[in-house]
Every structure is written in C-alpha cells, then in structure tokens.
Amino acid sequence: MLYSIMINQGLETIARQELTERFNDTGHLKILDRKPQRLLFQYTGNPRDLLSLRTAEHLFLVLKQMRKMTRSRSSLAALSGPLSRFNFKEAFDCCRQVGINIRKRTSFRVTSRLSGKRNFRRRDLQQVVERAFLDRGWYLAKSNSALDVWAEVHGDDGYISIKLSKNDMAQRPYKQAHIPASLKPTIAYSMARLSRPHPEDVFLDAMCGAGTILLERALMGRYRYLIGGDIFAEALDATRTNFGRQHQPRQFFHWDARTLPLQPNTVDKIVCNLPFGETIGNLPQLTNLYRQSLREYERVLKSRGRMVLLTSQRALFESELKQRRTLKVAQRLTVDVRGMRAWIYVIRFA
Numbered sequence: 001m002l003y004s005i006m007i008n009q010g011l012e013t014i015a016r017q018e019l020t021e022r023f024n025d026t027g028h029l030k031i032l033d034r035k036p037q038r039l040l041f042q043y044t045g046n047p048r049d050l051l052s053l054r055t056a057e058h059l060f061l062v063l064k065q066m067r068k069m070t071r072s073r074s075s076l077a078a079l080s081g082p083l084s085r086f087n088f089k090e091a092f093d094c095c096r097q098v099g100i101n102i103r104k105r106t107s108f109r110v111t112s113r114l115s116g117k118r119n120f121r122r123r124d125l126q127q128v129v130e131r132a133f134l135d136r137g138w139y140l141a142k143s144n145s146a147l148d149v150w151a152e153v154h155g156d157d158g159y160i161s162i163k164l165s166k167n168d169m170a171q172r173p174y175k176q177a178h179i180p181a182s183l184k185p186t187i188a189y190s191m192a193r194l195s196r197p198h199p200e201d202v203f204l205d206a207m208c209g210a211g212t213i214l215l216e217r218a219l220m221g222r223y224r225y226l227i228g229g230d231i232f233a234e235a236l237d238a239t240r241t242n243f244g245r246q247h248q249p250r251q252f253f254h255w256d257a258r259t260l261p262l263q264p265n266t267v268d269k270i271v272c273n274l275p276f277g278e279t280i281g282n283l284p285q286l287t288n289l290y291r292q293s294l295r296e297y298e299r300v301l302k303s304r305g306r307m308v309l310l311t312s313q314r315a316l317f318e319s320e321l322k323q324r325r326t327l328k329v330a331q332r333l334t335v336d337v338r339g340m341r342a343w344i345y346v347i348r349f350a
C-alpha cells in the first residue's frame, strides 16, 4: 500500500531517517519520494505501526497519486475519474487495521488543499472528489464521518488520500501542562535526535519551559542524567507535572541560564529552544540573554559534547556565536515554528 506522512516544514530529512531506521530492516518499507512537508512510501506491514512515528504530524493512505497536474480544470477529472472504478477492498482492510470502522454505507467528508496558480479553486477540487464518492453510493457527513478523505494539489502533484491518523498523532499523552511558546513535540524529538543520543548522556535543557525536549529525550532511550531548568517557576511546575514520577534520574532547577550552578565540562548534550524575543521584546535584553547563556553552555559542555539550539533570531544568534571562537556550527536546518521561520543549529567544539 502507498502511504504518506505529513511533516513539519524543515524536518523532512529527519523524518526520512526515522522511517528508515524504524522500518527498513523489516523489508516492508520502500521510500518513494520526498516532497516539502511530505514523504511518500510503500509499506507492506501493519499501518498501525506507522502511527508511532515521532516526526509525523499525520498519516495518510494514498488512494491515487497523479504526477502531472496542470493548471487546467481537465486535470481535476484525471485525478478524480479513477476513483469511480477504484477497488476499495485493500484500502478498507487497511483502515480497519488502524481502528476505522467501515460500515456498509460508507460516510465520508472531503478536505481539500491547493497551492500554485490554477484555473480552478479549492472548492472545485473538493466538489469533484465528493461527486466521485457520492456516485459510488457513499454519503457525505460533515461530522463523525467514517472516512476523512483528503484531496490535495501541490506543484505538479495531486493526491487523493484517506487520513488514517487522528488529530492527536503529533501530540503526546505526557503533555498535560502547557506554557505559551511551548515547542511542538515533533520538533523537540527532532532536536533531541540531532544531539545523537547516547546511553551515557548527561543531557541539559537550561530553558526547559514545559519540559518537551527533556521528555522527548527521555523517551528516546537510556541516558545517564537529565537536567532541566527555567527562570519561571510556572514553567518548572509544568515540567514537573508533565514528567510525573517517570524518567529518573533527573533534576529540575529554578535558575537563570546566564549563571548555571554547574561545574565546567560536565554536560554531554545541551538541547534548548531559546526565547525568540516575543516576551523579551527588548533587543539589548535578548542580546544579553543569548550572550551570557551561550557563554555558560560553552563552559559546562564537555569537549566532545554537542549542542542543538533553536532560534528565530538568526542574525543575533550568529553574531553572538562568532564571539565564541571555540564553537563551530556542524549543521543548520531551517524549520517552521508556529508559522515563523526559525533555525536549528547543531554545534560542537572546533
């Protein structure tokens, strides 16, 4: 069967690595294509396994992929036409495997998405696909429909898919307490992954907010010690709530990351989502925070350690990093964070 996962913009490579690492050995997986915010692949195992992917926002079963979508309305018919003859047996088996209950009279709804210049509108795409399913005797249900059908046209590609994941695929059960500007777990997972987790890691997030990065690291496998801290007591309360009694050993501190109460050369990995400046609106204050915290990170990091830092303040961050001559950027990724352009830096000693 052909599947696709939808991914946060900028995390496509990491999603591909995760998919390969998790399923390549099984011989069930063949990755076919990588597109912006999407990976397409064949998988012959149980689709339920795919729901545990930690980089994916949504999982789809692709019914029809059309590679030559043009501007013209006629390409709409080429996309939807084959649906009237489509044999749904395997697709329905696949839906049942992830717990979607298919009744004799199938209810459905269509979500449509469109990008690029076209001679048709999103609504036209939706209607043409709805018509194809109505002609099969299915019925439209705006709420509680059995099938959530997605019709999408991006660039030269068109897709008709069934969404197999629920809306909470990218959410995590641990996230009970929230703070403003809390990081998406898929991004936190990707950052923890970029730190190259090792069972002997002393792992630090010195501005941990609700603890998303620390929790994603904890769930990735063994570590020696987790250390989190934040200047706001409410954020630390959220971290403690989200951790509960699980994931030992760990310690949380109410601190200022500009003066860390840690010995030099003691931390293996520092992974941190730096404030973007929404709450610290004043540039001199933000500059001071970046300067002092980078100095502290450099001090506590072991010589073979790694840092993975996220910021939307590229110019400020890079100019501050230049002042720290021993630190070197090993990798930089551009990602979308809450609709904003941001960068993940992987840093090590030069």
Ligand SMILES: C[S@@+](CC[C@H](N)C(=O)[O-])C[C@H]1O[C@@H](n2cnc3c(N)ncnc32)[C@H](O)[C@@H]1O
Pocket: 179, 181, 182, 183, 184, 206, 207, 208, 209, 210, 211, 212, 213, 229, 230, 231, 232, 235, 255, 256, 257, 258, 273, 274, 275, 276, 289
């Ligand atoms: C962008 S948020 C981090 C969100 C976190 N990754 C999450 O998923 O919840 C930045 C955090 O830095 C904290 N912070 C700001 N200035 C700080 C400082 N000087 N020392 C420690 N923490 C600080 C804020 O309280 C906030 O929780």
